[in-house]
Amino acid sequence: MDPVSRHSAPGALASFVRFVVLGGGVGLASSAAVALLAALLPFALANALVSVVSTVLATELHARFTFAAGERPRGGAARGRRLLRCDLRHHLQSAGTAAAAFAVTTLAVLVLHVVESSPGLAVEQTVYLAASALAGVGRFLALRLYVFATRREQAAPVTLDLRPAPPRRELLTTAS
Template sequence: MEPQTADRTQSPSTPGAVASFVRFVVCGGGIGVLSSFAVPLVAVTMPWAMANAVVTVAGTLLCTELHALFTFGTGRRPGWRRHLQSSGSAAAAYAVTCAAMFLLHLIQSAPGTVAQQVVYLGASALAGIGRFLVLRLFVFAGPRKDPRPSGTVVTLPRPALPRTAVSPAC
């Protein structure tokens, strides 16, 4: 006899919310840490915002693949639709990290590498929480099941027709 779960929309291989979040942190956080080291290296050859954009796009593509296969356990690679949906939350994360770095450079004209890493990773962590929620609730959410049993016929009440006064014929 199988144990019953509270969420009947999940398949046995689909991880729950806590497991998904842990997997999200490992995958997304790992790519985020690698990105935090890649951005300054790429920024040597181009403006920082452009370097952040290039690294963000590459990281987003890789993360979307990992999240589909591992984090949310869909069992298949994401198609273009999920990549496009995922890119919206990545664009928001990009905006958050750029804004955080812009503010850092307003406060300190020449911040050190450690300060940049702390600000970038902090902004990435906050953006990551929002990204997890978007991906779990919208992008990689399983199909919504109809609570009615299949084959249920739904009948709608007929609207009452207004009665009109009938005058006797002459």
């Protein structure tokens, strides 16, 4: 059994479907949570709290189900069943991909407003959703190929060996 995961990782298509379903589900739940919390807290604070919680939740769901990363080795007695399977590195990298997706969608809408001072709601939503789809695909690839990739799946590091090659010995052939 692989020490990094308990189950083999699903294929790319299955992972992508799971990514869309789980990420979309967390997004919908987050939208409702922000609306409820905004009644009790300032919107910016409610949005920040929900963003942190939803990013941690989505990262854990993606580790467990989307990419079947299983339990990460934590060394010694710390290994075992835990509520959180991802370590801080995974959460920070995932948060980085979410921040990049936020930047892409925000930039797309800002550029739209520079190009068209008063775009209609349909145009604005089309630009936003297209940017979200592009950012989502980028986030999926970053999570699959880097954040949750096992050591075998990640590219082997390139090393440069500067030692001189041993001298070649010519093969001697004899006629029989």
